[in-house]
Amino acid sequence: MMRRIASATFLGVLIAGSSLYVANGAAWQKAITGWLGTSAETTLAAETWPICTSMTELGSESDWAQLDPDFAAGKRALAAENWDEAIRALSLAVLRDPFNADIQNYIGYAHYRLRQLGPAMGHYQQALTFNPRHRGARTHLGELFLALGEPRKAQDQLAALKEICLISCDEIAYLEHAIDTGTWRPALPE
Template sequence: MIRAIAAATVFGALVAGATLYSKGPPEWWTKTLFGSLDRRAEPAIAPEAWPICTTMPSLASDADWAQLDPDFKAGKKALAAADWKGAIAALELAALHDPDNADIQNYIGYAYRRQRQLGPAIGHYQQALILNPRHRSAHEHLGEAYLVLGEPAKAEQLVGALETLCLIPCEEVDDLKRAIAAYGKLAAR
């Protein structure tokens, strides 16, 4: 009987501790120990940050996103129709709703690059990488933009970064390597 009570007490303490741990420390405790430091501002680790490289799409498909944000849906449709200005306009609105979304920044960068506006394109790719340093498509697209600018060394650096991110062969590495090889053939002429 005493063992059952002790086990129930330990189990209850573990459950209570797990609940408190998941909610974070109370605000008064954080301020008392760390001054005005706000621990809630720390970003959570997103699934994209996991050290796994695969060509499998993220858990939330684009169709799910489109249902949640009509601006994202309109931007994706505009990208598919090669309406780069329309895509930029719609995706900029989607970025206002979700400013921490690296995918949206990557898509905006792609639309700018297709318009040959490399400055804004590179800026959006870099923003995507600030939001998610492991964003493989942003690495690939930024490398391709550097090739357009005639900077193959920077593109090669991004191949190295992608190879570090990808534990198994991934499409982005292969695509960027093919683009660098094509650039090399054109430059050799």
């Protein structure tokens, strides 16, 4: 009986709130943001957040990257091929955003370029745990499998990319070329 009363009360509040929102959306939004202690000017719409960034955008400064100076510094270090500094800066950024697949992918890439294959693998896999559709992490993991002499696993990453990219994308073309020619960056020591 008490559950029914609580459910009916909750449903009533929900309906009343939605009616108020529809009737006067702007005033309702101001009331909610005031109650939560935020302002509408400082909140970012989810549509403005990037799903993932590609390695070709390393030197560019997007609005999102400017929100975290360590993330931006890490991307600049990657563009300058300063792998140790990239790892340092991105490791600070990951403390504030531990579930960011882009940061994990970038840290993995820097480790890969330093020929630290174990940590690189871990970061790529972590990126794919957070975002299984992350094209950069799939490409870099395929590249890492080629470096480890496991072309079948690289093919698996290519197949996953083909499911992700409904039309051809740069990541597919790059990984296909790397698999076909047996060349990838960087050349690993013998």
